[in-house]
Amino acid sequence: MTRGLLAPPPLTRLQRLVLRVRGRVKVGEYTRPGWKGYLPLYAARCGEHGLFLDTPHGWRGELECPRCFEDRLLAEAIAELVGAGG
Numbered sequence: 572m573t574r575g576l577l578a579p580p581p582l583t584r585l586q587r588l589v590l591r592v593r594g595r596v597k598v599g600e601y602t603r604p605g606w607k608g609y610l611p612l613y614a615a616r617c618g619e620h621g622l623f624l625d626t627p628h629g630w631r632g633e634l635e636c637p638r639c640f641e642d643r644l645l646a647e648a649i650a651e652l653v654g655a656g657g
């Protein structure tokens with residue numbers, strides 16, 4: 572799980588510009604013990620929660636706000652409980 576890694580670092584003026592134009596900006600690389608490689612670490616902005624850090628997910632390389640991700644998991648868990656009748 573690579574969500575909600577760190578608080579986003581202060582962005583430079585160039586990084587803020589790239590973020591505005593592309594919707595994401597690379598701020599570093601991420602690795603874990605036992606990994607051979609690195610994943611690019613991006614800062615992106617969530618309309619609801621503000622700036623967040625994430626690594627790309629899936630073949631489309633999408634970024635997801637960790638707080639939205641948690642909300643979605645919770646909503647899915649609740650839907651499952653309700654669907655199961657309690």
Ligand SMILES: [Zn+2]
Pocket residue numbers: 617618619620621636637638639640
């Ligand atoms: Zn969010």
